[in-house]
Amino acid sequence: MKKRALISVSDKRNIVEFAEGLVALHYEIVSTGGTLSVLQDAGIPAIAIDAVTGFPEILDGRVKTLHPSVHGGLLAKRSYPSHQKQMEENHIDPIDIVVVNLYPFKQTLEKEGVLKDEIIENIDIGGPTMLRSAAKNFTDVLVVVDPGDYESVLDVLKPNKADYDYRQQLAAKVFRHTANYDALIANYFASETGEKFPETYTVTYEKVQSLRYGENPHQEAAFYKNPLQNGMSLATAKQLHGKELSYNNIQDANAALEILAEYTDPAAVAVKHMNPCGIGVSASIADAFQVAFEADPVSIFGGIVALNREVDSQTAEQLSEIFLEIVIAPSFSEKALEILTQKKNIRLLTLEMTTKDEASYKLTTVDGGVLIQSRDNGSVTAEDLAVATKRAPSEQELQDLLFAWKAVKHVKSNAILLAKNNQTIGVGAGQMNRVGAAKIAIDQAGKKATGSVMASDAFFPMPDTVEEAVKAGVTAIIQPGGSKRDQDSIDVCDKHGIAMVFTGMRHFKH
Incomplete structure (x- = not known):
């Protein structure tokens, strides 16, 4: 036949x-x-x-x-x-x-x-x-x-x-x-x-690469991408130099990009274990990185840095002075590449940073199922803020409050963040109680805390966090509001001349 x-x-x-x-x-x-x-x-x-x-x-x-x-x-x-x-x-x-x-x-x-x-x-x-x-x-x-x-x-x-x-x-x-x-x-x-959550939810991903291991060496892992990915995404990045990315590299790099997307001025973000350890915004990308580095020069060691402008030779010189796992930017100048590729293991990635996919969903697996939610694209402007205290924030405080609010959104809850002059100076992440997160952020900021602003990802259930802010010299606070005991926190602020504004929006990040 x-x-x-x-x-x-x-x-x-x-x-x-x-x-x-x-x-x-x-x-x-x-x-x-x-x-x-x-x-x-x-x-x-x-x-x-x-x-x-x-x-x-x-x-x-x-x-x-x-x-x-x-x-x-x-x-x-x-x-x-x-x-x-x-x-x-x-x-x-x-x-x-x-x-x-x-x-x-x-x-x-x-x-x-x-x-x-x-x-x-x-x-x-x-x-x-x-x-x-x-x-x-x-x-x-x-x-x-x-x-x-x-x-x-x-x-x-x-x-x-x-x-x-x-x-x-x-x-x-x-x-x-x-x-x-x-x-x-x-x-x-x-x-x-227009069906956001239909009776069945089918997703598909295409394999980018196998990974050497997962979160730990005894775990297996691979990296997949959304086949119709739009906007700024690590899945579309081009690697110019360095060894292949690990599971944890990808997680941290993604966190860095999500934070970086909040800022339009020259910005630099340093991430460690999916939390920002330094964020800086300035007139030039070299200055922005220096600000981010000085925010926490200890934690940045072995971290990931994302920048939203081309890396020039000045910035490359600064980056080369410390051990970093990854540097992500829209591009690198020829001289910057010459400087950074002298470091054998550093990974250099480029990707388009002009667009952000606002419509995508976040999937989190649980045993036997998956949680699906729209991404936290919520943001506020100065006009959205409600002044809760007798004193309103000054123009400089207001600028720092908005900067801090964008940053704290990306810190694991419970989250408290201190900032001053477009720089994070203290980050308290992932604590079981809010005052504990505040103490960590204040301790990290040290003397810099005087004259800084504080951001909280959710409301204060009691005034103890504000009392810690008073002792540290914080002058203004931004938080969602909505606690049954908001007035207790307001009274402490009024007693000590601290300005506090409510956003009406929280940013839990589990």
Whole structure:
């Protein structure tokens, strides 16, 4: 009995060479539409699908392979006599190999100015159906969805060693591929219909790289990206220098980028264990980094630095003086690269920083499930603040309060942060009580605390945190407000001439 391969691909990379290999192995090639033209133009003796189905392609190609002659040839079990008999009775020939990749739905979505009709027309129907039929019957049909597998497929076909395990691996790849494809379509329609939390939530990610290990050496890990990622994201970064990123590097770098996105003036963010250890904003990126460094010159050691301007030679000299795991920036000058690449292990990454994806969701796994929420894109301006005390903040205090509020948003709760002159000077992160976080931030700030401002990610349940601020010399406080005992904190502020403003918005970060 003749061997038959059905080929229908949108991605035509290496398809001619692969088809030539199949012909050399005595396979008859059946093909469709544009693929058929490419193969015939290359001199490959391919026959049209309608020669198999006895039915023409119709509806502008929407229907061409949805036919019993195709799916009977794919789904028939070779070891079932009843299947063989029915195939003979209906003049259906078996199909031994299916080579299919799908209409470019993802690439169509990404096109600028694409019309909805074009998006809809790039939802493949026949392709996924053939793939699923072939993959379901993988013991009898070899199914190929990835051009990267062409060489290995030919290698196993030559000695006829396409065993059960190999066939099943290819089938598994098919079902992952179609699941990914359908997830993109489902999410597109959910977006079009405005359904934020539908009855089922399907996500898909594409592998970027395997990682040496996870959070700890005994844990396994890999890095995946959203296939339709928009805006500033580590998944789109380009690594210029240094060894590959680790699991913890990626976590910390992502935290640094989320903080950096809050600032439009030249800014530098230093992160350690997903908390900022220094944030600085200034007139130049070199000055901004110096401010961030001086915020906590101890904790920055072995940390990650993100900057929102090109790294020039002056900044590079400063960066090179300390041990850093990663430096992320929109670009590096030629001289800056020359300076920093002298350090063998430092990782240098660039990425586009002009856009931020405001619409994405944050997923957090729990045992047996996942929590989904919109990202904390909340922000306040000076006009949003309510002055709770007799004294309103001065212009300088107001500037520092807004700076501190942007920063404390990204500190693990309970969080207290002290700032002065566009610089973080004390960070109290992840404590079980708020006054404990305040004591850590104040202790870190030391003498700098005098004349500083304090930010709290949530309200004060009692006035003890404000009392610590008074002792430290803090002159203004920003917090959400909303506690039943707000007045107690207000009274302490009024007694000591401290200005306090309410945002009406909290920033818990668990």
